[in-house]
Amino acid sequence: MKTQVAIIGGGPSGLLLSQLLHTRGIESVVLERKTRDYVLGRIRAGVLEQGLVKLMEKAGCADRLHAEGILHDGTLISYGDQMFRVDFTEHTGTPVVVYGQTEVTRDLYDAREKAGGQIAFNVEDVLIHDADTDTPSITYMVDGQAQRLECDFIAGCDGFHGxxxxxxxxxxxxxxxxxxxxxxxxxxxxxxxxxxxxxxANSPRGFALCSMRNENLSRYYIQCSLSDKPEDWTDAAFWQELKRRIPADQAANLVTGPSIEKSIAPLRSFVTEPMRWGRLFLCGDAAHIVPPTGAKGLNTAASDVHYLFEGLKAFYADGRTDGIDSYSQKALARVWKAERFSWWFSSLMHRYPDQSAFDLKMQVADLEFLASNKAAQKAMAENYVGLPY
Structure with a gap:
């Protein structure tokens, strides 16, 4: 089998790239190691930068996002019982959109199926061959049958463990x-x-985040030990601990109920360089991981897709290679800025086991500076809503 762009990974970045290429008449095949239902069962963040929203529009997949997404003009930050607001639109003129990553992925799957896009599920034993030549290929197994896919380029959108x-x-x-x-x-x-x-929320008991998917679906997080397991926490224990970490007036308004999903995610900052080798290009979690503080994971993957799509579009339109040649440099320049923001925000909001009394005082001073200084709020808002591509 032959195609122009082989995409390893059927998550949002691989699907978005495939759909964008389709809008320019560029063929692609997506290889996914799990099923569609499995991919859609993953619970992920749901704060979208406008850059990602515009890419979804360009891909023709933004109708439901615009109908159901919730515009957020700012965010609240608390420490103890004190709370302040950072106004995104005041400082940047730009909101973010709350719309679950699962829904983004669902919209992209629907679009690829409607367009007759080629997606192979339950793919095993994937091997990349000759990526440093002009004739790369991929071999893999599906239902016990060996397959070979020849292509012009390979996009690695298969995550950290791919x-x-x-x-x-x-x-x-x-x-x-x-x-x-x-x-x-x-x-x-x-x-x-x-x-x-x-x-x-920054609390003496640890970090907490109150988020949502829609008006009747809420997503809450609390900082926990790496040795904890989800089954160690009853729903009652979770709600009790969350109430202790957010301001008292917010805790009083908290509506609790049974959890329909519960999981623990470790936090990591990770970058690999370069993001291109020959005709292999890494996108998203395959190349970089950010802690979820500030919701940069999906959004940085989207910026990778933007740079790669623009490069491939120029190559197939008129043979130009400057876009694909500069892909790694452009993507990494933005990735490292997102890494810095996620690291800073995580350091500001969490309790670390080795923090000294001085460290804690510095954390409070940083929070109070952010609460009172418009320039600091503007810098945070610019990073939160997304730096330009």
Whole structure:
């Protein structure tokens, strides 16, 4: 089998790239190791930068997003019982959109199916061949049958544990990593959000986040130990701990209920360089991971897709290679800025096991400076709503 662009990974970044290429008449095949239902069962963040929204519009997949997404003009930050607001539209003129990553993925799957896009599910034993030549290919297994896919380019959108990054030789790639000494315990509940805006809470007991998917579906998180397991936490224990970490007036308004999903996510900052080797390009989690503080994961993947799509579009339109040649440099320049913001915001809001009394005082001073200084709020707002591509 032959195609122009082989895409490894049927998550949102792989699907978005495939759909964007389709709008320009560029063929692609998506290889996904799980089923569609499995991919749609993943619970992920749902704060979208306008850059991603515009890409969804360009892909012809934004109708439901605009109908159901919730515009957020700011966010709330608390420490103890004190709370202040950072106004995005005041400082940047731009809101973010709350719309679940699962819904983004569903819209993209629907669009690819409507367009007759080629997606292979339950793909196993994927191997990348000759990526450093002009004739790359991929071999894989589906239902016990060996398959071979020849292509012009390979987009590795297969996540942190995928095969794409590992295909780049060790003497070529360099990896940077910071592992955080805590995780996030998150629950999804069919309850109204405690506030119409997100609340990021710094508490002596640890970080908490109050988020939502819609008016009757809420997503809450609390910082927890890496040794914890979801089953260690009853719903009652979670709600009790959340109430202790958010301001008293917000806790009093919190509507609780049974969780419909509960999981723990470890936190990591990770970047691999370069993001291109020959005709193999890494996108999203295959190349970089951010802690979820500030919701940059999906949004940084989207900026990768933008740079790669523009490069491939120019190549197939008139043979230009400047876009694909500069892909890694452009993508990494933006990735590192997103990494910095996510690291800073995580450092500001969490409790670390080795923090001294001085460190805690500095954290409060940083929060009070942010609460009172418009320039600091503008810098945060610019990063939160998304730096330009």
């Amino acid at each position: 095969v794409s990054r590992q295909a780049i030789p060790l003497d070529v790639r360099r990896e940077y990593e910071k592992v955080y000494p805590f995780g996030w315990l998150g629950i999804l509940s069919e309850t109204p959000p405690v506030n119409h805006e997100l609340i990021y």
